[in-house]
Amino acid sequence: MNESSTLKPRKRPVQKRAIAMVDAILDASARILVERGYAGLNTNAVAQRAGISIGSLYQYFPSKEALLVALQTRHAQDMSGALGSLLAESDTGGLASAVARFVRAAVAAHELDPALHRVLEKELPFFVESSELVGKDVHRHVLALLTKYRREVAQANLELAAWMVMRMTEALVHAAVLDKPAAFGAKEIETAVGGAIMAFLSSPAQQAGNG
Amino acid sequence: MNESSTLKPRKRPVQKRAIAMVDAILDASARILVERGYAGLNTNAVAQRAGISIGSLYQYFPSKEALLVALQTRHAQDMSGALGSLLAESDTGGLASAVARFVRAAVAAHELDPALHRVLEKELPFFVESSELVGKDVHRHVLALLTKYRREVAQANLELAAWMVMRMTEALVHAAVLDKPAAFGAKEIETAVGGAIMAFLSSPAQQAGNG
Amino acid sequence: MNESSTLKPRKRPVQKRAIAMVDAILDASARILVERGYAGLNTNAVAQRAGISIGSLYQYFPSKEALLVALQTRHAQDMSGALGSLLAESDTGGLASAVARFVRAAVAAHELDPALHRVLEKELPFFVESSELVGKDVHRHVLALLTKYRREVAQANLELAAWMVMRMTEALVHAAVLDKPAAFGAKEIETAVGGAIMAFLSSPAQQAGNG
Amino acid sequence: MNESSTLKPRKRPVQKRAIAMVDAILDASARILVERGYAGLNTNAVAQRAGISIGSLYQYFPSKEALLVALQTRHAQDMSGALGSLLAESDTGGLASAVARFVRAAVAAHELDPALHRVLEKELPFFVESSELVGKDVHRHVLALLTKYRREVAQANLELAAWMVMRMTEALVHAAVLDKPAAFGAKEIETAVGGAIMAFLSSPAQQAGNG
DNA sequence: GATGAATGAGTTTTCATTCAT
DNA sequence: TATGAATGAAAACTCATTCAT
Numbered sequence: 001m002n003e004s005s006t007l008k009p010r011k012r013p014v015q016k017r018a019i020a021m022v023d024a025i026l027d028a029s030a031r032i033l034v035e036r037g038y039a040g041l042n043t044n045a046v047a048q049r050a051g052i053s054i055g056s057l058y059q060y061f062p063s064k065e066a067l068l069v070a071l072q073t074r075h076a077q078d079m080s081g082a083l084g085s086l087l088a089e090s091d092t093g094g095l096a097s098a099v100a101r102f103v104r105a106a107v108a109a110h111e112l113d114p115a116l117h118r119v120l121e122k123e124l125p126f127f128v129e130s131s132e133l134v135g136k137d138v139h140r141h142v143l144a145l146l147t148k149y150r151r152e153v154a155q156a157n158l159e160l161a162a163w164m165v166m167r168m169t170e171a172l173v174h175a176a177v178l179d180k181p182a183a184f185g186a187k188e189i190e191t192a193v194g195g196a197i198m199a200f201l202s203s204p205a206q207q208a209g210n211g
Numbered sequence: 212m213n214e215s216s217t218l219k220p221r222k223r224p225v226q227k228r229a230i231a232m233v234d235a236i237l238d239a240s241a242r243i244l245v246e247r248g249y250a251g252l253n254t255n256a257v258a259q260r261a262g263i264s265i266g267s268l269y270q271y272f273p274s275k276e277a278l279l280v281a282l283q284t285r286h287a288q289d290m291s292g293a294l295g296s297l298l299a300e301s302d303t304g305g306l307a308s309a310v311a312r313f314v315r316a317a318v319a320a321h322e323l324d325p326a327l328h329r330v331l332e333k334e335l336p337f338f339v340e341s342s343e344l345v346g347k348d349v350h351r352h353v354l355a356l357l358t359k360y361r362r363e364v365a366q367a368n369l370e371l372a373a374w375m376v377m378r379m380t381e382a383l384v385h386a387a388v389l390d391k392p393a394a395f396g397a398k399e400i401e402t403a404v405g406g407a408i409m410a411f412l413s414s415p416a417q418q419a420g421n422g
Numbered sequence: 423m424n425e426s427s428t429l430k431p432r433k434r435p436v437q438k439r440a441i442a443m444v445d446a447i448l449d450a451s452a453r454i455l456v457e458r459g460y461a462g463l464n465t466n467a468v469a470q471r472a473g474i475s476i477g478s479l480y481q482y483f484p485s486k487e488a489l490l491v492a493l494q495t496r497h498a499q500d501m502s503g504a505l506g507s508l509l510a511e512s513d514t515g516g517l518a519s520a521v522a523r524f525v526r527a528a529v530a531a532h533e534l535d536p537a538l539h540r541v542l543e544k545e546l547p548f549f550v551e552s553s554e555l556v557g558k559d560v561h562r563h564v565l566a567l568l569t570k571y572r573r574e575v576a577q578a579n580l581e582l583a584a585w586m587v588m589r590m591t592e593a594l595v596h597a598a599v600l601d602k603p604a605a606f607g608a609k610e611i612e613t614a615v616g617g618a619i620m621a622f623l624s625s626p627a628q629q630a631g632n633g
Numbered sequence: 634m635n636e637s638s639t640l641k642p643r644k645r646p647v648q649k650r651a652i653a654m655v656d657a658i659l660d661a662s663a664r665i666l667v668e669r670g671y672a673g674l675n676t677n678a679v680a681q682r683a684g685i686s687i688g689s690l691y692q693y694f695p696s697k698e699a700l701l702v703a704l705q706t707r708h709a710q711d712m713s714g715a716l717g718s719l720l721a722e723s724d725t726g727g728l729a730s731a732v733a734r735f736v737r738a739a740v741a742a743h744e745l746d747p748a749l750h751r752v753l754e755k756e757l758p759f760f761v762e763s764s765e766l767v768g769k770d771v772h773r774h775v776l777a778l779l780t781k782y783r784r785e786v787a788q789a790n791l792e793l794a795a796w797m798v799m800r801m802t803e804a805l806v807h808a809a810v811l812d813k814p815a816a817f818g819a820k821e822i823e824t825a826v827g828g829a830i831m832a833f834l835s836s837p838a839q840q841a842g843n844g
Numbered sequence: 845g846a847t848g849a850a851t852g853a854g855t856t857t858t859c860a861t862t863c864a865t
Numbered sequence: 866t867a868t869g870a871a872t873g874a875a876a877a878c879t880c881a882t883t884c885a886t
Binding site: 477 | 858859860861862863
């Protein structure tokens with residue numbers, strides 16, 4: 001009845017075999033999603049690709065939706081992991097260096113499985129914004145960063161600044177990795193993104209000019 | 212054989228009634244899309260909502276896909292119109308004022324039908340990036356702008372700068388209008404976006420700091 | 423209600439224009455039938471191909487079925503005409519010559535529009551066996567022939583003999599013209615058919631051997 | 634892409650139940666075909682008549698066309714079987730007896746399911762001429778026969794003679810069984826057919842008389 | 845637990861026919 | 866009379882989900 005009964009994995013897989021099965025199912029889903037898009041994804045195909053029966057699939061996921069939420073969650077966690085391990089490195093440089101590392105981490109995260117990421121984000125009807133899954137931690141991290149280098153940040157509203165930084169990074173990195181414009185190299189864009197963020201942070205919040 | 216036969220509207224509606232019909236169909240599609248998402252959209256529902264028979268729908272659109280392409284196109288044209296009329300105003304201020312006006316125009320365009328815009332962009336499997344429909348003109352406009360105020364632009368690569376400006380605007384405005392964070396007002400964000408763009412343009416392309 | 427109301431042409435076209443229209447419609451039907459088969463034939467396509475409106479088509483034919491019956495009838499009459507004009511020639515030779523002429527007439531009739539003939543016969547759901555349309559006259563003709571050369575006919579039952587002659591001719595000529603086997607020439611087959619018929623007529627009805 | 638994917642049965646039924654299902658589906662198709670003709674045949678009706686769900690039908694046949702092809706094939710195999718078992722009997726008599734047995738076998742084959750045979754042949758848009766399915770073996774058989782009794786055959790071209798024999802048998806038996814004329818008994822016709830074939834074979838290929 | 849045959853509601857699309865203009 | 870926009874029943878086919886084995 002309630003969401004939890006149809007959205008959450010049916011059983012907490014404790015046995016190794018069960019874990020392997022869940023992984024196989026999610027892997028199969030991801031591959032199909034990438035190869036055929038959301039329209040080409042159906043539970044029977046997933047089961048077949050995963051080498052199990054359709055009945056078994058439903059043993060682990062109560063619905064197609066639950067399967068997709070799980071896939072999404074796993075992907076978000078993967079990205080979060082990639083992000084986190086880079087961000088965790090001790091931070092000795094100044095703000096610029098921290099921002100550059102943040103951007104590089106974002107790039108690395110997006111490069112994990114760009115094709116899957118694209119489909120997930122562009123076609124999934126109930127895509128839970130990655131930011132909601134990954135975002136909390138990252139937001140905390142960025143905010144901590146801005147606070148630590150408060151002196152170098154000209155913006156008054158740190159919360160707003162953090163939001164802007166996250167959005168700029170997400171959007172620009174996303175564009176750079178997934179819809180890479182032929183004209184510029186990825187590295188070039190990465191640098192520009194870091195520069196833009198730094199410029200933004202270094203500039204005081206100004207009055208909006210009137211058009 | 213070719214795409215045109217299934218993707219393009221079947222007949223160019225010349226009579227008033229036919230135009231009204233096409234509009235009614237697209238309106239119905241838009242409303243259903245917003246209310247029920249892409250998965251909830253089916254041609255019978257569209258026809259019923261539009262108050263016509265399913266046969267009539269297929270008289271004007273040879274396939275469901277054609278219908279969606281048309282809806283998308285109309286939406287992109289609407290946005291393009293809103294954008295264009297604001298951008299067309301004579302430009303007397305400096306770069307800051309021009310940028311601010313550009314951001315405001317983007318906001319206005321996104322405010323036309325944010326709910327539809329969100330579904331179109333997030334769920335349509337064959338969504339033609341608005342930028343591809345609207346983008347060419349806008350890109351020209353931005354580039355012209357940067358060239359005109361060349362002296363105020365510190366970035367060396369104008370093409371890259373234009374790309375960054377467009378991406379930043381699109382992403383930030385999009386986020387502000389469609390996933391508006393509760394914490395900040397739209398106006399506040401709009402200002403911040405203008406500021407960020409100005410800061411970016413005013414800063415010289417710098418060396419990437421290493422993390 | 424009764425068949426006549428849906429199967430017979432709606433109006434007896436007396437004006438020249440109406441006759442031309444009916445012909446145009448039947449021509450269009452025939453061409454579509456040949457090009458796309460029965461499955462590809464629909465009344466809207468016929469009207470368009472005939473250069474008239476669908477409404478006008480229904481002015482002349484009350485239903486699709488009526489249209490097809492008319493087409494069939496016209497084709498049968500065409501064949502009948504080709505057949506008849508050859509058979510009408512004065513008959514001076516013996517039985518063999520008469521049979522040969524009959525076979526040649528059948529070939530000529532089948533060569534009128536073989537492609538149409540094939541589709542009509544192989545796909546039409548309510549194909550009225552041509553023999554029923556053409557057959558009566560032909561049957562009379564063949565019977566008259568056999569009676570005239572009674573002395574040369576060894577078969578006792580002339581009715582049965584006539585039926586056999588017609589069937590053999592129809593089947594063999596049909597096969598020769600429409601499913602021509604690559605190995606033999608049409609002329610060669612035509613000769614063989616005449617020979618077979620002559621042999622049959624010349625042989626006395628015999629006891630069936632037991633296998 | 635290739636025809637096989639839409640034309641061939643989806644799964645080879647191994648279990649008893651599956652075989653029974655396929656048979657039930659084909660039986661239902663045959664009955665509907667006979668009762669309502671090709672136009673009256675639709676997959677939903679077939680499933681209902683077979684007492685299964687439409688989904689199950691598509692589990693075994695990937696398309697309506699595949700279903701029809703299978704039905705056709707089964708029918709051709711049935712006919713081939715009936716034909717073959719009769720032809721296989723040891724052949725002790727002369728040519729006349731062999732021909733008579735051939736004709737009787739053809740009659741028996743056509744009497745298996747005349748109504749179905751008629752619809753299949755007359756309405757199926759993609760009817761594969763039975764002769765193509767059955768024909769090869771039969772042709773070999775007839776040729777062997779003519780060769781064996783070469784002395785009794787006056788015709789020079791054995792290949793052509795075999796073709797004629799097959800066509801005459803097919804056409805005449807077909808007409809006798811399916812469009813049986815009220816005037817003559819089946820037995821009477823069967824005898825006449827045998828006689829005609831014998832007469833043809835016994836007569837030398839003659840010059841075509843000119844009409 | 846695992847299997848996979850079976851289900852059937854739901855979807856897209858066609859086309860014979862009508863009828864207001 | 867001619868037109869052709871409009872109709873809607875009907876048909877092929879899919880796929881999430883169940884449940885007997």
